[in-house]
Amino acid sequence: GENVEQHPSTLSVQEGDSAVIKCTYSDSASNYFPWYKQELGKGPQLIIDIRSNVGEKKDQRIAVTLNKTAKHFSLHITETQPEDSAVYFCAASLNRDDKIIFGKGTRLHILP
């Protein structure tokens, strides 16, 4: 079955700098790659997603890139702010109604 690896497990960046989180997946049939943000005591919240027919997607300060050949995808957050501090999960799924397989998460700390 699908396996998603994520790194780093912890990331500290200065406020205003950029943060990059990288993931790899194992199943070449996966075609949907969501990113979730989880704040303390809350459920995962979708922040951006990308499908396999697209190489890059951007939404304001957040962007995601996908390299299907290498089975890599990454989350980029620019101009980081204190409210970006959270745990971020990458994930992969086969289809729109299929289960989501999560990475282990990255705890992002934004330093003042």
Place this chain on the structure above:
Amino acid sequence: EPEVTQTPSHQVTQMGQEVILRCVPISNHLYFYWYRQILGQKVEFLVSFYNNEISEKSEIFDDQFSVERPDGSNFTLKIRSTKLEDSAMYFCASVSGLSYEQYFGPGTRLTVT
């Protein structure tokens, strides 16, 4: 904005007891899921449910677990005889079927003592 809701937010139970975790998915959604997250670990898939039956389950979802959609709005996860290792956050999620986004509820923290 519509959201998935879950009750209770925290459930404490003794080992061997039965628990029922409740979820109200977004009203026009067709696919429903349960996931769990043991403290400090990744979110793991338990079961998916569509058209009043289980469509897929993980190896975690053994005979002690069951799911039900008793009416048009609720979706429940039952654990028949809880074990210490069932202590985790349990998240319900739903998908409309027209898009890819899975919307997660806030979770139920289950503590088995």
